[in-house]
Amino acid sequence: MQPLLEMRAITKTFPGVKALDTVNLTVMPGEIHALVGENGAGKSTLMKVLSGVYPAGSYDGEIHYDGTLAEFRKIADSEAKGIIIIHQELALVPLLSIAENLFLGNERAGRGVIDWHETFAQTEKHLARVGLSEPPSRLVGKIGVGKQQLVEIAKALAKDVRLLILDEPTAALQENDSEKLLDLLLELKSHGVTSIIISHKLNEVRRVADRVTVLRDGTAVATMDARTEEISEERIIRDMVGRDMAHRYPERDRNIGDVLMEVTGWNVWHPEQTERQIISDVGFTVRKGEIVGIAGLMGAGRTELAMSIFGRSYGRNISGTVAMNGTPVDTSDVTRAIAAGIAYVTEDRKELGLILEDPISRNITLANLDGVSAGGVLNKAEEQQVAERYRTAMRIRTPGVHQKVMNLSGGNQQKVVLSKWLFADPQVLILDEPTRGIDVGAKFEIYNIMNELVAQGRGVVMISSEMPELLGMCDRIYVMNEGRIVGELAAKDASQERIMAHILKN
Known part of the structure; x- marks a missing residue:
């Protein structure tokens, strides 16, 4: 059987960073192919190359689709061939109806006039295929995230999808919505739709994937076939995290003192989706002279936790207590949080930090x-x-x-x-992805600054998607999953496998 897709020796470089290094990927017709790896491994970059977000000419290597060399210079080129990508950040307009979103840029029209009867009829047909019973006229902003994912898939079906790419499709979904989405992928497969799914949730990968490709540091390190061999989560984790960490993190003398900050019973609800709780009964401590890490996958609630503590910059119906040096403090707005001795370095420095x-x-x-x-x-x-x-x-x-x-x-x-x-x-500095998007030399300097801070008796909370970074810098690591603390590891007991195991068992 001829492959539907072959990506050959794909190399993509950004200034100072080689995001993809001679990656090969083969996808067969009618299969569900999982792409896994740590944050920053190159999964999303590879799919952006495929879909034309990064156009032909901006990368090295070749894409062969349906037996023909493909050079997609924009997303419309790949969509014309039936390749549809659904990004983790959904591309829906909340103030438009489901029908309007479904055919946005792909309108059912004649002589420049939209045929609303045809639009609504087609919308109902595609919504039925994904198992969604919402009326086509309902505003997208009025439905939950799980249903919005289904609208995105219905939108892909409206474009006659042949290869559906889903980037972390269940990251923001509750368990029952995730189950529905996975069932839908299997249903689409039975009708000949090929899928590539990017996911950190290995139990979901094992449930639906025919083959699994593991990316690590921009390189494809393994491809496994579930139809001919047993694919264990342990094996996937081993391929995901195996790397040399020597000499990447500065040494420091540890002098950890009394509890500096303590958060107890912290609960946060989504600012718009009133039924959705984002943070559930979280508690943690930070000691003087200590770097505390918070590990977790995309959608675990780490940033939401940090922002809600720092002046309630995120969320609603927030409850819980923050204490500094044993005394409860008021962090109800940013000014009060700063006065209490707390600072927050956002993960999005360009939009929110500068x-x-x-x-x-x-x-x-x-x-x-x-x-x-x-x-x-x-x-x-x-x-x-x-x-x-x-x-x-x-x-x-x-x-x-x-x-x-x-x-x-x-x-x-x-x-x-x-x-x-x-x-x-500040007495406590919360760093959210402090080294994202910077070169190796600058990273080392940031690490030295963190060490200097804790040497002064301050506390640092470090949120990072790079597990080696957490292991190299932190004294203790809390593990978050789906808005909860699901594990706590001392530095001497921590490993990437143990962190992943805490995440995957909860």
Whole structure:
């Protein structure tokens, strides 16, 4: 049988990073092919190459589809061949109806006029195929995430899908919605639809996949066939996490003291989907001089936990207690959280951590304007002195502190964000994916800054999707899954396999 898809020696490089290194992937007609690996392994990048998000010419290697060399220069090119990708962040418009979303960009029209009768009739047909009974006129924003996933698949069916790519389709779903989605994939397979599923949930992979390809550090390290061999979760994990970690993390002398921050009984509900609880009864501690890691897969609730603690920046109906040095503190807004000694470095530095059009000096002092003001008047000379001090201490590579932050590299932008919060003098610094998107040298410098902070008796909470990073830097690691703490490991007992085992058994 001829493969439906062959990706041959695909190599994709971003500035300073080789995201894919001569990756080969073969998908047979009518199969469900799982693509697994840690965050950052290159799974989504490979699928973006396939679908034309990264166009032909921006990567090396060849794509052969249905026996023919394919050079997709935009998403519309791949969709015209029946290749439809559903990203983890759903591409639906909440204020439009299901019918409007289903045919957005693919309208049922004649002479420039939309045929609403045909649109609604086709919508009902495709919704029935995915087992969704919602009326076509219902706004997408009024239905849950599980149903929105089904709308995305119905949208793919409306485009005559032959190869359906799903990127972490169950990451944000409750268990019963996940089951329905997996059942639907098997149903589509019986009707000849080929699927590629990217997933961290290995129990789901084993349930539906005919073959499994493992990516690690941008390289395809194994492909297993469930029809001819036993594929255990242990084997997949071993292929996912096997790597050398030597000399990547700076040494430090550990001097851990009393409990500095304690969170107890923390509950958070989704800000819009009122029936959905995001964080359930979470509790954890951070000691003086300690780096505490929070591990978990995409959708585990790590960022939501951090943001809700930091001034209730996320969620609603938040309950629970935050105590500093044994005394409950008020973190009900960002100003109070900062006053209590808590700071949060967001994972999205460009959208939420920096004002890109402003100079370095303004960004560094932004969280503590009182420190460079008198009587409500900003002292610009003092602001520049503070910025210069941090530029030197943090080794920010820039001609001067008047340069706009948007002109800095990712690593230097991250140092500006860290400088901003260090100037606010926190006792506990929560770092959310602090090394995402920066080069190896900048990562090492960030690690050194973390070590310097805890050497001063402060506490650091590190959220990271890179398990080797957590193992290399943290004194203790909490494991989160589906909004709960499902495990706690001391550094001496922690391993990537044990972290994954905690996640997979819950």
